[in-house]
Amino acid sequence: MARQIRRLGVVLLxxxxxxxxxxNLTQLVRADGYDDNPANTRAVQRDYNEPRGQIVSxxxxxxxxxxxxxxxxxxxxxxxxxxxxxxxGQITGYFSxxxxxxxxxxxxxxxxxxxTQRDTPEGLKDALLGETQTGDVVLTLxxxxxxxxxxxxxxxxxxxxxxxxxxxxxxxxxSNPSYDPGPLSQVDQRAADTARQAxxxxxxxxxxxxxxxETYFPGSTFKVVTGSAGLTSGAVTPDDPSYPSSGSYTPPQxxxxxxxxxxxxxxxxxxxxxxxxxNTAFAQMGVDIGGEALSAxxxxxxxxxxxxxxxxxxxxxPIASAATLEADPPVRAQTSIGQNSVRATPLQMALVAAxxxxxxxIMTPHVMAEVRDDEGTTVRTYEPTQxxxxxxxxxxxxxxxxMVQVVERGTATRLQxxxxxxxxKTGTAERGDGxxxxxxxxxxxxxxxxVAVAVIIEGEPGASEATGGRVAAPVGGAMLEAALRxxx
Amino acid sequence: xxxxxxxxxxxLMVMAALITAIAYTLASLGSTASIPADIGPILAVIVxxxxxxxxxxxxxxxxxxxxxxxxxxxxxxxxxxxxxxLDEDLAALQATWTAVGIGAFVATLLxxxxxxxxxxxxxxxxxxxxxxxxxxxxxxLGTEINGARIWVHLGPLSFQPxxxxxxxxxxxxxxxxxxRRELLAMTRRRLxxxxxxxxxxxxxxxxxxxxxxxxxxxxxDLGSSLLFFALFAVVLWVxxxxxxxxxxxLLLFAAxxxxxxxxxxxxxxxxxxxxNPWTDVSGKGFQIVQATFALAWGGLTGTGLGVGHPxxxxxxxxxxxxxxxxxxxxxxxxxxVLVAFVLFIGGGLRIALRARSPFEQLLAAGLTAxxxxxxxxxxxxxxxxVPLTGITLPFVxxxxxxxxxxxxxLALLLRMSDRANQADQADRADATQLVER
Numbered sequence: 001m002a003r004q005i006r007r008l009g010v011v012l013l014x015x016x017x018x019x020x021x022x023x024n025l026t027q028l029v030r031a032d033g034y035d036d037n038p039a040n041t042r043a044v045q046r047d048y049n050e051p052r053g054q055i056v057s058x059x060x061x062x063x064x065x066x067x068x069x070x071x072x073x074x075x076x077x078x079x080x081x082x083x084x085x086x087x088x089g090q091i092t093g094y095f096s097x098x099x100x101x102x103x104x105x106x107x108x109x110x111x112x113x114x115x116t117q118r119d120t121p122e123g124l125k126d127a128l129l130g131e132t133q134t135g136d137v138v139l140t141l142x143x144x145x146x147x148x149x150x151x152x153x154x155x156x157x158x159x160x161x162x163x164x165x166x167x168x169x170x171x172x173x174x175s176n177p178s179y180d181p182g183p184l185s186q187v188d189q190r191a192a193d194t195a196r197q198a199x200x201x202x203x204x205x206x207x208x209x210x211x212x213x214e215t216y217f218p219g220s221t222f223k224v225v226t227g228s229a230g231l232t233s234g235a236v237t238p239d240d241p242s243y244p245s246s247g248s249y250t251p252p253q254x255x256x257x258x259x260x261x262x263x264x265x266x267x268x269x270x271x272x273x274x275x276x277x278x279n280t281a282f283a284q285m286g287v288d289i290g291g292e293a294l295s296a297x298x299x300x301x302x303x304x305x306x307x308x309x310x311x312x313x314x315x316x317x318p319i320a321s322a323a324t325l326e327a328d329p330p331v332r333a334q335t336s337i338g339q340n341s342v343r344a345t346p347l348q349m350a351l352v353a354a355x356x357x358x359x360x361x362i363m364t365p366h367v368m369a370e371v372r373d374d375e376g377t378t379v380r381t382y383e384p385t386q387x388x389x390x391x392x393x394x395x396x397x398x399x400x401x402x403m404v405q406v407v408e409r410g411t412a413t414r415l416q417x418x419x420x421x422x423x424x425k426t427g428t429a430e431r432g433d434g435x436x437x438x439x440x441x442x443x444x445x446x447x448x449x450x451v452a453v454a455v456i457i458e459g460e461p462g463a464s465e466a467t468g469g470r471v472a473a474p475v476g477g478a479m480l481e482a483a484l485r486x487x488x
Numbered sequence: 489x490x491x492x493x494x495x496x497x498x499x500l501m502v503m504a505a506l507i508t509a510i511a512y513t514l515a516s517l518g519s520t521a522s523i524p525a526d527i528g529p530i531l532a533v534i535v536x537x538x539x540x541x542x543x544x545x546x547x548x549x550x551x552x553x554x555x556x557x558x559x560x561x562x563x564x565x566x567x568x569x570x571x572x573x574l575d576e577d578l579a580a581l582q583a584t585w586t587a588v589g590i591g592a593f594v595a596t597l598l599x600x601x602x603x604x605x606x607x608x609x610x611x612x613x614x615x616x617x618x619x620x621x622x623x624x625x626x627x628x629l630g631t632e633i634n635g636a637r638i639w640v641h642l643g644p645l646s647f648q649p650x651x652x653x654x655x656x657x658x659x660x661x662x663x664x665x666x667x668r669r670e671l672l673a674m675t676r677r678r679l680x681x682x683x684x685x686x687x688x689x690x691x692x693x694x695x696x697x698x699x700x701x702x703x704x705x706x707x708x709d710l711g712s713s714l715l716f717f718a719l720f721a722v723v724l725w726v727x728x729x730x731x732x733x734x735x736x737x738l739l740l741f742a743a744x745x746x747x748x749x750x751x752x753x754x755x756x757x758x759x760x761x762x763x764n765p766w767t768d769v770s771g772k773g774f775q776i777v778q779a780t781f782a783l784a785w786g787g788l789t790g791t792g793l794g795v796g797h798p799x800x801x802x803x804x805x806x807x808x809x810x811x812x813x814x815x816x817x818x819x820x821x822x823x824x825v826l827v828a829f830v831l832f833i834g835g836g837l838r839i840a841l842r843a844r845s846p847f848e849q850l851l852a853a854g855l856t857a858x859x860x861x862x863x864x865x866x867x868x869x870x871x872x873x874v875p876l877t878g879i880t881l882p883f884v885x886x887x888x889x890x891x892x893x894x895x896x897x898l899a900l901l902l903r904m905s906d907r908a909n910q911a912d913q914a915d916r917a918d919a920t921q922l923v924e925r
Contacts, residue, residue, distance in 0.1 A: 006841070009833065012857075019826060034783075
């Protein structure tokens with residue numbers, strides 16, 4: 001029996017070795033991911049009662065601050081206050097003792113709590129003197145533009161994103177409905193939980209930051225990607241091919257045809273078909289250039305990846321794989337006009353416009369401009385980085401030219417900023433219930449771009465290509481005009 | 489003259505007492521920033537209990553292994569500190585149960601002077617084991633807590649008879665199998681690739697195993713069910729060296745597990761939350777997710793005793809105490825607990841190897857396997873290495889029945905160790921005499 005007893009020892013030792021390995025994985029290797037999990041409230045619990053810095057907009061408007069509170073239980077000395085209410089709710093996020101945190105409160109928790117400043121010589125001195133330290137986070141977002149976005153949406157469900165194309169700074173990002181983080185962050189936890197539950201139960205989902213966590217069919221705005229894929233593949237030039245004038249197009253391997261809105265007849269070269277947003281022509285372009293080309297350009301624009309925005313839990317914008325698109329021409333045709341296998345967040349579509357605007361280069365989107373210590377000294381500044389080279393500068397220039405014509409004489413005339421060359425593309429994605437999402441993406445000035453926008457207004461009645469131009473384009477135009485004043 | 493083994497044990501016991509007292513003080517400093525007011529009485533109780541156990545081994549088992557008792561004491565002490573930090577009322581009860589456990593330890597050493605005598609009561613043990621296992625199913629006696637019907641209430645007392653059952657079943661198995669191990673190792677029938685012994689010898693075992701399984705299913709106590717299965721498999725395999733038994737056990741277990749999975753919702757939930765707890769972090773996956781967060785938050789060195797949030801983990805003082813330790817003492821503390829169990833297993837198997845009779849060999853191996861496998865089941869479950877099945881962490885978790893049973897188990901191991909070492913000494917003395925002549 002001695003041999004078996006020794007073997008039993010070996011078996012048990014192996015089992016305990018496996019536990020040890022698993023412990024190392026959980027406690028060291030994967031620990032950061034678990035610590036940052038939205039369901040994990042430990043970081044908030046640690047910091048909830050500590051002094052905490054402010055979150056301010058680019059022009060210095062206070063968006064979040066800690067104020068003294070008279071807690072009847074004596075457990076807490078201070079709580080978070082959000083003076084702008086729901087205007088920045090989905091950006092700052094909340095800071096709740098029981099529910100954890102979200103938004104900037106989460107991403108920049110260590111800065112707000114003063115933990116990163118402690119690494120500086122000044123911070124070390126303060127720490128030795130026992131002085132409290134906090135950091136203020138200055139955002140790239142403008143309170144003025146954010147308010148304009150909210151006013152322009154005028155209560156309709158939808159999202160407005162404005163971004164500085166040169167460095168990726170988010171200038172405005174507002175979705176309706178939004179929420180006020182104040183009630184979620186109060187020290188009375190029962191009241192905070194009630195407030196949170198009410199938001200969770202709300203069918204309009206105000207807690208959902210539609211701007212970067214919800215995806216939609218991009219509709220015709222995706223033709224910017226399809227056109228870029230055509231140009232990149234070399235199969236499409238501004239002059240060739242000229243797609244046949246047609247009211248419907250039937251892709252290979254299917255009998256169900258793709259038709260234009262209102263059964264209109266259209267066709268022609270790249271600029272012509274983009275100006276009138278010709279479904280049949282772009283569907284045929286997608287089928288002709290092949291799944292590999294379409295997929296490669298879409299992924300170069302950032303599809304199938306989560307944009308590295310400095311806010312937690314962003315969504316990726318999915319598109320079918322190259323293999324699927326290659327093997328299935330009907331899916332490829334519908335995907336080419338922004339339906340079927342492709343979905344996009346409003347942020348992703350803003351990044352598509354920003355990439356075309358910035359010579360094909362998409363800068364990493366971000367909401368943090370800089371962190372200051374409690375004396376107002378800048379501790380660190382966001383260093384802009386390139387996220388993607390979506391297309392070559394030549395392709396970007398051609399697409400810019402085409403998108404300018406869409407604004408000058410096509411579906412997006414209402415995006416026009418007075419006196420400034422403006423580039424854009426509308427979209428109307430049918431939801432199948434008689435309503436549709438009205439989209440517009442664009443940027444200005446077209447000759448030396450500074451600002452890109454994406455606007456989606458959800459569930460507009462009717463479905464015609466005009467919907468995006470009629471409903472979304474005026475919002476985008478107003479945003480572009482105001483944003484150009486903010487970033488001169 | 490004091491045996492050298494007892495001097496070693498004394499030194500280790502002092503260390504166990506120091507670890508416990510220091511950890512207790514640190515936990516109090518961490519949560520209230522003050523030296524605990526009751527550190528004097530607490531220290532007195534710790535020293536008193538450990539001294540009692542140590543004096544008992546001096547008198548009653550002077551040549552027993554010197555490592556096992558201190559390892560158990562350190563685990564018990566660490567568990568107590570964690571429980572005290574989580575729930576003061578439970579801590580007082582745990583201290584009482586520790587006293588009862590050490591009382592049972594001394595009593596076992598007193599009553600059982602030679603473990604071999606236990607073999608003759610094999611069928612009494614079987615009957616007792618079955619009675620203990622069935623007790624929670626008796627209406628009016630058993631109660632269901634947290635979905636598992638494993639408790640028995642007698643007046644003000646409540647206990648889990650399953651904890652004691654595992655020892656008496658191990659006693660029965662060792663005694664029954666050791667007599668028949670040649671017969672069981674012989675193969676008479678073939679069942680496909682598996683050769684089986686005569687059903688006459690094997691039948692009763694299969695019956696006992698089936699009964700244990702059925703009872704466990706009725707009580708919905710998956711952890712104990714798994715433990716009993718492993719105990720059967722280990723004892724049969726060690727006795728016969730027939731891998732077929734392991735294979736057969738594995739097949740039977742797989743069948744049982746599949747049936748359980750089909751029949752019981754809670755088994756499906758366990759499997760689902762093991763594979764992916766993240767789909768329902770606030771519902772079904774809550775407990776295991778909280779345990780994962782606790783371990784991750786602890787990191788390498790832990791938050792420090794009294795400074796973490798292990799109170800967020802449901803059942804932190806019982807089944808999930810390992811996660812609480814991992815949060816506040818980090819990877820280092822959690823690894824120390826694992827090492828303690830490895831030391832216990834090593835000591836137990838050494839006793840099995842040195843035991844003078846086959847019965848004692850098998851019994852020591854079986855008892856050691858119980859502790860080693862039970863600790864693995866819960867520690868592996870808490871770390872999401874294997875599906876979670878609720879069971880106590882021996883010596884560490886809160887729980888009276890568990891503590892008492894494990895101290896009795898420890899006493900039996902030390903009893904066998906003492907006899908083997910005494911016999912060795914006698915052999916050596918004979919040899920010396922022979923040489924001198």
